[in-house]
Amino acid sequence: MIRVGIVGTGMMANQHAIMMGKIRGVALYCAFDLNLESLDLFCAKHSINKTFQTLDEMLADPSLDAICNVTPDRFHKEISIQALKAGKHVFCEKPLAENYQDALEMAEVAKESGLINMVNLSYRAAPVVQKAKKLIESGKIGEVRHVDASYLQSWCNNFSWGGWHDNPAWLWRMSTAHGSKGVLGDVGVHIIDFASYPVGKIETVQANLTHFPKGENGKWKEYTLDANDSALLTVEFENGAMGTIQSTRWASGHANTVKVSIYGTKGGIEIDLSKSMDELQLCSGDKALINHTWKSIKAPKSLNNFKRFIKGIQTGVQDSSDFKRGAEIQKIIDASIESNEQGRKVALDLCD
Numbered sequence: 001m002i003r004v005g006i007v008g009t010g011m012m013a014n015q016h017a018i019m020m021g022k023i024r025g026v027a028l029y030c031a032f033d034l035n036l037e038s039l040d041l042f043c044a045k046h047s048i049n050k051t052f053q054t055l056d057e058m059l060a061d062p063s064l065d066a067i068c069n070v071t072p073d074r075f076h077k078e079i080s081i082q083a084l085k086a087g088k089h090v091f092c093e094k095p096l097a098e099n100y101q102d103a104l105e106m107a108e109v110a111k112e113s114g115l116i117n118m119v120n121l122s123y124r125a126a127p128v129v130q131k132a133k134k135l136i137e138s139g140k141i142g143e144v145r146h147v148d149a150s151y152l153q154s155w156c157n158n159f160s161w162g163g164w165h166d167n168p169a170w171l172w173r174m175s176t177a178h179g180s181k182g183v184l185g186d187v188g189v190h191i192i193d194f195a196s197y198p199v200g201k202i203e204t205v206q207a208n209l210t211h212f213p214k215g216e217n218g219k220w221k222e223y224t225l226d227a228n229d230s231a232l233l234t235v236e237f238e239n240g241a242m243g244t245i246q247s248t249r250w251a252s253g254h255a256n257t258v259k260v261s262i263y264g265t266k267g268g269i270e271i272d273l274s275k276s277m278d279e280l281q282l283c284s285g286d287k288a289l290i291n292h293t294w295k296s297i298k299a300p301k302s303l304n305n306f307k308r309f310i311k312g313i314q315t316g317v318q319d320s321s322d323f324k325r326g327a328e329i330q331k332i333i334d335a336s337i338e339s340n341e342q343g344r345k346v347a348l349d350l351c352d
């Protein structure tokens with residue numbers, strides 16, 4: 001039995017508890033949160049019997065094998081490193097850290113520990129993403145030339161997910177002082193991974209980031225709402241392709257629309273996750289290219305991230321969504337912020 005503890009019992013922790021709870025051979029063993037009210041409600045909801053007064057106490061429990069770090073972004077580093085040093089496997093929420101240096105340190109501690117470490121790049125689990133990677137590797141669309149990726153949300157201007165005005169979970173996402181890298185650090189992480197995982201490494205980035213007027217003169221309660229909420233990135237890939245990656249919280253009419261189109265010398269792949277997680281559109285072959293015809297391709301099932309993390313613990317084989325990958329993405333985020341501030345293209349030195 002693998003005993004898992006949840007650190008941070010807010011919104012996203014519910015998904016961790018539900019998904020971990022469904023895996024055979026896993027016990028939802030304990031939880032910890034600084035907010036005791038949230039902790040109690042969460043434990044009651046997910047039938048978790050064991051809680052601790054401090055994180056130190058929790059990590060000192062020899063029966064605990066692994067933690068899910070579901071705290072806000074600015075606590076990811078400290079808690080994950082502490083857990084790794086205490087000998088626990090760590091499944092950390094995204095973005096891995098607040099900046100590349102911190103993320104790199106996490107990746108180094110994880111490597112030294114020899115423990116399983118994973119960052120929750122949610123869309124890796126989508127069967128179509130794995131299928132797209134395989135199709136590209138097999139040469140089905142030739143050499144990739146152009147990529148167009150977008151992640152659209154609209155919670156800044158509607159209350160379908162609850163209003164942001166009275167929910168700290170939305171408010172900290174809007175405030176740089178609370179460790180947020182805005183939409184770029186929130187869902188931009190996913191779309192950067194989604195665009196580059198099947199295509200290859202990103203070599204340069206030119207970014208435009210902005211936040212729009214909100215609250216009362218840009219403030220609400222103790223939060224200054226200054227984190228970016230629209231991000232436009234133009235990127236060049238190592239293999240010569242170029243692409244656009246965009247994310248926003250102002251896409252009226254879109255709750256959570258994730259799309260990636262990849263065009264190559266011999267064909268194209270189009271994915272719209274809001275329509276299907278396991279079916280993509282493919283244009284490939286001489287006839288299809290001349291007639292611009294597309295066909296649906298069904299992708300085989302793939303394991304969700306929670307199962308992949310547990311499988312890693314069971315087999316000792318590290319998943320590719322590891323802290324090193326989390327750090328790589330963090331580097332792209334840092335470069336985007338630098339590019340936006342300096343109004344120029346920024347080159348990333350590629351890590352292997």
Ligand SMILES: NC(=O)c1ccc[n+]([C@@H]2O[C@H](COP(=O)([O-])OP(=O)(O)OC[C@H]3O[C@@H](n4cnc5c(N)ncnc54)[C@H](O)[C@@H]3O)[C@@H](O)[C@H]2O)c1
Nearest residue numbers: 008009010011012033034035070071072073093094122169
């Ligand atoms: N992978 C995804 O698709 C996805 C989706 C949503 C959220 N997330 C990530 O999950 C994380 C949590 O987001 P959320 O929406 O659940 O936030 P939230 O604000 O709802 O919950 C965070 C919880 O952590 C607790 N907390 C804060 N500091 C703590 C500390 N030092 N020790 C223990 N507990 C602490 C808070 O009291 C709160 O209960 C974020 O990093 C977010 O980016 C990922």
